Amino acid sequence: MGFAQTRSVHRKLIQGTKSEKLSGKRIVLCVCGSIAAVECIKLARELMRHGAEVFSVMSDAAQKIIHPYALEFASGNPVVTELTGKVEHVDLVGDYPGKADLVLVCPATANTISKIASGIDDTPVTSVVSTGISHVPILIVPAMHASMYENPIIKKNIHFLEEEGITFLHPKMEEGKAKLPDIIDIVYAVMKELYEKDLAGKTVLVTAGGTIEEIDDVRFIANKSSGKMGMYIAEEFDLRGASVTLVLGRTSEKPMVDTVVRAGSFGKMYEAVMERASSDIIVLAAAASDFSVVKRKGKITSNNGVTLELIPNKKIIADIGKKSDGFIVGFKAEHSLEQDVLITCAHRKLTEYGIDMMVANDVGKPDRGFQVDTNEVFIVDKDKNVEHVPLSSKRYVAERIVDAIRKRI
Structure with missing residues (x-):
């Protein structure tokens, strides 16, 4: 019938x-x-x-x-x-x-x-x-x-x-x-x-969103990350049966997975990731702050100019690469690079950090990266095998990234 x-x-x-x-x-x-x-x-x-x-x-x-x-x-x-x-x-x-x-x-x-x-x-x-x-x-x-x-x-x-x-x-x-x-x-x-539960039994940690660094009790430094890419990756793992923890930075988006750890600052995100180093799969899609500043109490007066010293933060990706035996995926956002240079840079960083896969994209091109619903990425593994995902919705890109991980674990 x-x-x-x-x-x-x-x-x-x-x-x-x-x-x-x-x-x-x-x-x-x-x-x-x-x-x-x-x-x-x-x-x-x-x-x-x-x-x-x-x-x-x-x-x-x-x-x-x-x-x-x-x-x-x-x-x-x-x-x-x-x-x-x-x-x-x-x-x-x-x-x-x-x-x-x-x-x-x-x-x-x-x-x-x-x-x-x-x-x-x-x-x-x-x-x-x-x-x-x-x-x-x-x-x-x-x-x-x-x-x-x-x-x-x-x-x-x-x-x-x-x-x-x-x-x-x-x-x-x-x-x-x-x-x-x-x-x-x-x-x-x-x-x-x-959904087919082809990742049932796997524990997965995904980071998403940006982090903030407070200047004083009123102001902070942030970045343009919406958190969508990482959240869609977390959802894809969740739909496919994995046990997912989403470490979520600053975002206005609604997370769909059950287990969410809020981490608005670099320090909180670093700590949350290190505490979960035993995860089978770790995907670091968050735009964690590269720099911090010494926070000043109260509100800095706006009557005079202010000089801020940017202090480099530790690299979450480098430290988790040393600590975890899981399958680790990093993200590498570059600006206005030729395709072969972007791929080479992604593979070099993958090797440097001792991780398993790098997802590279060029945020200098239109409709890619931050604050949009689309992306184009190059998925690079240890052997420099490259999978190109042309400009597509971030939901589709998330599916392709999880498929690539699934093939390699």
Whole structure:
């Protein structure tokens, strides 16, 4: 059995525009009667932007909150609102070739969670879950009033379903409500469910972001690093099953991995990295400060000129190279160099520091390096093998870097 697919122009325009992480994946979005159902239009579209094909199923209660036409428009596919002689639930998740890759119940009400736990399938949503539960991954995202979510019977049902292998993404507790997580968090949870876990069992340390050096109690020296490159690398390891610690400098970006160590200064970042020298893989993508200054108390007056002495900091990459037996990857940002010179410089530093791989880029070229969403890199290993990743999104560059590491460990 197959999927009824309606290829609409608007879907083609957005599918895969952010990444291909869900390319080829078929996701059944089961919508229940929570007011949070209004978020499902945005959710369907965001899943598609990462390459997914979305098929929506609605309970009667959900249809009283949003119209099926809205989800049909969002996904470009017909919406299942009742089960007919076409056995839509079997067509979607029956144990046949071409079945869905994931059932996403979002938002899930207390009523639907309890029915699933009891094996009741009297709505299109519960029938889809009942049909696919033995052979299709199921991700449930609850949304309800806080008092309902805290009901010990609901808690017991959630615990029971988790023991049966169903994954829950738990809600945000705000304003007396158990609210849906942010759309980005739901999409990330979907990716984690579907990604191949080819790095399971590996411990990984990734650094990201810039560090600051305080001049006085008001001012500091910083750099232009957004932290995106390192954060995307950490996410890629996380999606692929590794146990990831992200040592994160100054950034406005939201980290998606669970274990984050904040390290806003060079000293804190140095200490955090050295404490985790036993990691299997260490990726030093942060723009740690090259210099520090002697901090002055209070606020320096602006009435007179000030001379600052820049004191060279220790090199994290050099010291961790001496201390760790893990696979160590460094980053080398240069400005306006010829390609062969950039590669030679990266390999020379790799050898000097005794590490395993260097990722080099030229931040003097447009749309590369700091404060942009794209990058071009050259991945250089000990034997001076070079992999060129042309100008691409930083998410894609992160995938290629992790692939290169995976091949060499």
